[in-house]
Amino acid sequence: GGTTSGAGLFAQGSTVTVVATANAGFTFFNWTDGATVASTSASYQFTMAGNRTLVANFTPRYVVSVSSNPLLGGTTTGGGTFNSGTSVTVAAVANIGFTFTNWTEGINIVSTDANYLFTIAGNRTLVANYTATLYTVAVSSNPLLGGTTTGGGTFNSGTSVTVTAVPNVGFTFTNWTEGANIVSTNANYLFTITGNRTLVANYSAMPFTIAVSSNPLAGGTTSGSGVFNAGTQVTVSTNANVGYSFTNWTEGTTVVSTNANYQFTVSGNRILVANYIPITYTVAVSS
16 A cells, blocks of 8 residues: 555654655555554654554555547546545536436446446446437428429437438529528538428529510411519410411420410420411302
8 A cells, every 4th residue: 555654763752753655546544553543644743652553554546437428429527536435426418419328337337327426446437328319300492393302311419411402404502591591502511410400492493585486477476475484384375367377386396386375384495486377268260
């Protein structure tokens, strides 16, 4: 436990000092003379009045080490160096998104109380274990026609999550919102989850031009042209002039409709031609 000094032969009435020095891993406890505690000071001074047989008593000092598993799960306090027989309390405080599970030492569970009280009789290496809370990430598109979203699901607290927005043709990605708050302007939004999330990918419709014309020009009139956002329902119409009948709508060399009133959803620029054919009549003559 340690070393002592101060022993020897002394005259009656002399002042004597004995000193106890603890070794590493120990602490001085007291001086005893037989069954009697003579002093609790490591440096014990007294007046010589008879033979003395003094014993310096030492107590082992032990180390308590505490840590968290996982590190992100919470904080631990109470570690340190303590005299043998001391009552020690170690405490675990879970972070947001985690709950305390137990204290373990090696493979043994030693307590399920966040505040673990014990009497120290040796070195201790204690681990506070935490369990991550499960959270849900919900993703959706606004408008629904604007694009698709991926990355939603259920995740442990502290997990890195990426949600992705892919705009459909005719739309551009604007931002991710949660309630009234804009949380990201990146289509790939990366975050560490600490709670349930309800994320909306917002898209902006691109404006497209719809142009209509008649073939031949004298064949009829057309309506419905203009500039429209992607996803808009548009109807182009034609009325044949006297002496003509409507045939079809074409775009380039492709027939897109045989209805005079052609309805479609805008997803790009369109150049539509209403085609007509002259009505033929027969003139019969006789004599």
